[in-house]
Amino acid sequence: MSRARILVVDDEAGIRQTLRGILEDEGHSVTTAADAVSGSALMSSDEFDLVLLDVWLPDRDGLELLSELREGDFTTPVVVISGHGNIDTAVKAMRIGAQDFLEKPLALNRVVVSVENALERNRLEQEVRELSSRLDPERHLIGDSDPMRKLGNDLELAARAESRILITGENGTGKELVARRVHSLSRRSSRAFVEVNCAAIPEELIESELFGHVKGAFTGASGSRHGRFEQADGGTLFLDEIADMSLNTQAKVLRVLEEQRFERVGGSDPIEVDVRVLAATNKDLEGDELPAGRFREDLYFRLAVIPLHVPALRERREDIPALVDHFLRRFAAEAGRRPKTVDPAALERLVAYSWPGNVRELRNLTERLMIMAPGDQVGLADLPPRIRGKGAIAPVADDYGSLKEAREAFERLYIERCLVAAGGNVSRTARELGIDRRHLYRKLRAYGIDPGREK
Numbered sequence: 475m476s477r478a479r480i481l482v483v484d485d486e487a488g489i490r491q492t493l494r495g496i497l498e499d500e501g502h503s504v505t506t507a508a509d510a511v512s513g514s515a516l517m518s519s520d521e522f523d524l525v526l527l528d529v530w531l532p533d534r535d536g537l538e539l540l541s542e543l544r545e546g547d548f549t550t551p552v553v554v555i556s557g558h559g560n561i562d563t564a565v566k567a568m569r570i571g572a573q574d575f576l577e578k579p580l581a582l583n584r585v586v587v588s589v590e591n592a593l594e595r596n597r598l599e600q601e602v603r604e605l606s607s608r609l610d611p612e613r614h615l616i617g618d619s620d621p622m623r624k625l626g627n628d629l630e631l632a633a634r635a636e637s638r639i640l641i642t643g644e645n646g647t648g649k650e651l652v653a654r655r656v657h658s659l660s661r662r663s664s665r666a667f668v669e670v671n672c673a674a675i676p677e678e679l680i681e682s683e684l685f686g687h688v689k690g691a692f693t694g695a696s697g698s699r700h701g702r703f704e705q706a707d708g709g710t711l712f713l714d715e716i717a718d719m720s721l722n723t724q725a726k727v728l729r730v731l732e733e734q735r736f737e738r739v740g741g742s743d744p745i746e747v748d749v750r751v752l753a754a755t756n757k758d759l760e761g762d763e764l765p766a767g768r769f770r771e772d773l774y775f776r777l778a779v780i781p782l783h784v785p786a787l788r789e790r791r792e793d794i795p796a797l798v799d800h801f802l803r804r805f806a807a808e809a810g811r812r813p814k815t816v817d818p819a820a821l822e823r824l825v826a827y828s829w830p831g832n833v834r835e836l837r838n839l840t841e842r843l844m845i846m847a848p849g850d851q852v853g854l855a856d857l858p859p860r861i862r863g864k865g866a867i868a869p870v871a872d873d874y875g876s877l878k879e880a881r882e883a884f885e886r887l888y889i890e891r892c893l894v895a896a897g898g899n900v901s902r903t904a905r906e907l908g909i910d911r912r913h914l915y916r917k918l919r920a921y922g923i924d925p926g927r928e929k
């Protein structure tokens with residue numbers, strides 16, 4: 475077991491001393507507290523891998539304190555120590571979430587074993603959580619189109635290299651999903667994935683969020699706090715909406731990337747971390763933000779060692795049917811219902827629509843269809859007007875003077891739709907229509923269809 479940070483809360487100085495001695499001999503770092511008030515403050519600081527907690531504290535019952543903390547978000551493993559060990563206390567301790575129970579007088583061997591077990595179990599639990607989240611279908615990128623397949627390949631290669639990655643793409647294209655996937659395919663997958671949304675955090679708080687702060691660093695900083703960089707130690711830090719970071723914060727982040735080292739806000743001790751940074755943005759850093767001086771060039775080059783671009787959904791319309799199917803199944807499973815299907819006319823409109831909100835928009839729509847569409851099959855009438863479009867899809871007889879005219883109108887529409895579905899790719903459209911590519915080009919010219927416009 476590697477070095478762990480252990481907190482001992484016990485009112486007897488002798489016990490604190492003994493425990494410190496044996497645990498430090500085992501290579502751990504030990505902090506002590508003599509009462510519930512200071513112990514509880516340290517426990518909530520989230521800085522420890524394990525707590526040894528006495529039941530009889532001068533100011534409070536240790537089990538009561540533990541039970542209260544467990545109701546919040548306190549998940550650190552705790553081994554309870556008691557001088558008045560009896561079965562009842564032991565059972566109660568375990569029930570409120572203690573890992574183990576030790577009786578005084580402490581048998582030193584037993585202490586060491588119990589501590590190592592608790593640490594090991596915690597490590598395993600973390601690993602299991604990470605593994606099961608890796609199997610989570612939510613983590614998989616749906617889409618078999620050429621650009622998505624390329625992205626999948628690049629992503630796998632990039633994930634294994636330790637390099638920094640800059641993920642770009644419009645809103646809702648799946649940038650965060652890509653970041654999580656990179657983490658779970660990387661060597662760091664059993665360690666933390668920590669996300670910071672730079673756009674959501676007010677400027678004056680972002681530094682403390684990233685780097686943590688020491689007690690009293692600013693008004694309201696009543697305790698010290700780990701920053702996200704420290705939380706991500708050994709793992710991955712995902713800086714989302716990176717373009718929203720101020721120039722001032724950019725400079726500080728740059729320094730961490732260069733030195734893998736920083737200080738907490740208000741602190742002077744350098745903290746070293748081993749963090750892989752992934753960043754994402756929907757802005758065009760190279761085209762807009764760098765020339766405008768809103769983003770530091772040196773930071774850009776540090777972050778974008780490997781750029782991964784997630785294409786907009788309208789550039790890979792072939793993926794739409796699979797995504798619709800995926801989300802319909804998922805929302806059906808969540809609601810415990812049978813998944814709905816989509817009739818061909820409705821699917822055609824879904825494929826032809828431009829999806830400015832990309833996969834997120836499609837996901838939200840399918841969720842709504844799952845709940846709101848009355849039948850088992852989603853039809854045109856269930857689609858919102860922006861997607862259903864104006865014109866009827868079937869040609870109306872009166873609109874055409876002859877069979878030839880009607881046939882040509884239909885052919886034109888049909889080719890346009892196929893072209894849209896193939897993301898404007900003429901060769902693929904020709905294959906799908908079962909005609910020669912040159913033949914298709916002649917048709918496109920004849921009908922005045924511009925393949926570039928159909929992307």
Ligand SMILES: Nc1ncnc2c1ncn2[C@@H]1O[C@H](COP(=O)(O)OP(=O)(O)OP(=O)(O)O)[C@@H](O)[C@H]1O
Binds near residue numbers: 615644645833
């Ligand atoms: N290829 C995909 N397969 C399955 N689900 C996807 C795919 N792409 C995106 N999603 C889902 O769509 C939603 C939006 O994706 P995500 O949050 O990753 O997008 P984003 O690019 O980070 O968006 P924003 O720029 O708005 O932050 C999520 O629920 C995500 O799981």
Ligand SMILES: [Mg+2]
Binds near residue numbers: 649650714
């Ligand atoms: Mg996002």
